[in-house]
Amino acid sequence: MPHATLPQDRRPVVISGPSGVGKGTLFKKLFDAHKDCFALSVSHTTRQPRAGEAHGVDYYYVTPEAFESLIAADGFVEHAKFGSNRYGTSKQTIADQTAKGRVVVLDIEMESGIVQGVKQIKNSGIEARYVFVKPPSFEELEKRLRGRGTETEESVVKRLEQAKVELKFADTPGVHDIIIVNDDVEKAYKELEDFIYKPVA
Numbered sequence: 001m002p003h004a005t006l007p008q009d010r011r012p013v014v015i016s017g018p019s020g021v022g023k024g025t026l027f028k029k030l031f032d033a034h035k036d037c038f039a040l041s042v043s044h045t046t047r048q049p050r051a052g053e054a055h056g057v058d059y060y061y062v063t064p065e066a067f068e069s070l071i072a073a074d075g076f077v078e079h080a081k082f083g084s085n086r087y088g089t090s091k092q093t094i095a096d097q098t099a100k101g102r103v104v105v106l107d108i109e110m111e112s113g114i115v116q117g118v119k120q121i122k123n124s125g126i127e128a129r130y131v132f133v134k135p136p137s138f139e140e141l142e143k144r145l146r147g148r149g150t151e152t153e154e155s156v157v158k159r160l161e162q163a164k165v166e167l168k169f170a171d172t173p174g175v176h177d178i179i180i181v182n183d184d185v186e187k188a189y190k191e192l193e194d195f196i197y198k199p200v201a
């Protein structure tokens with residue numbers, strides 16, 4: 001497939017799946033293979049930036065008041081509270097990237113709660129395609145999450161608990177347009193690319 005060919009279907013692609021399943025790995029391959037065709041949606045948050053994070057790259061860092069105003073203006077496709085912080089994906093962010101000729105990829109963050117996030121996007125009225133990434137087994141998911149070495153033990157346990165809920169939800173018929181089992185990463189990537197580039201009937 002030529003490097004910079006846009007998919008025929010320009011609707012945003014919502015990628016969800018348990019933490020550590022390989023979502024980031026898969027969409028990074030997609031972005032690398034198709035330069036300038038996709039944009040990862042940058043979320044809004046009320047939390048403080050961590051070292052090395054940048055406004056507009058990792059998140060849009062806003063005040064709780066600004067976040068509330070955006071909610072009141074129906075400006076989010078999904079938003080959630082995690083601890084004392086709020087996270088959300090704004091409609092404007094999606095519209096801006098789409099206007100630039102990019103297909104927006106929404107990576108539903110664990111902080112937003114994948115189940116609630118997907119339900120909210122569906123209710124928001126935006127047209128989107130839904131991809132769920134599944135691990136070959138629960139044991140393998142645990143192995144990847146630990147192998148990544150980014151989480152504390154407490155966080156691993158929390159993510160695995162959350163994963164159970166998400167995997168159950170994914171079995172609900174009609175929620176996702178495709179469920180990809182990320183066993184062999186090349187095979188899983190090919191399935192994702194074929195789905196995204198499927199010609200519009």
Ligand SMILES: Nc1ncnc2c1ncn2[C@@H]1O[C@H](COP(=O)(O)OP(=O)(O)OP(=O)(O)O)[C@@H](O)[C@H]1O
Pocket residue numbers: 017018019020021022023024025026110144145147148182183184185186188
């Ligand atoms: N098919 C695969 N086989 C083995 N390891 C994989 C595979 N895909 C991804 N991984 C590894 O699993 C770990 C988790 O992957 P990744 O960070 O992409 O997950 P994620 O779903 O984006 O997680 P999060 O939701 O927490 O951001 C990484 O160390 C990655 O290299």
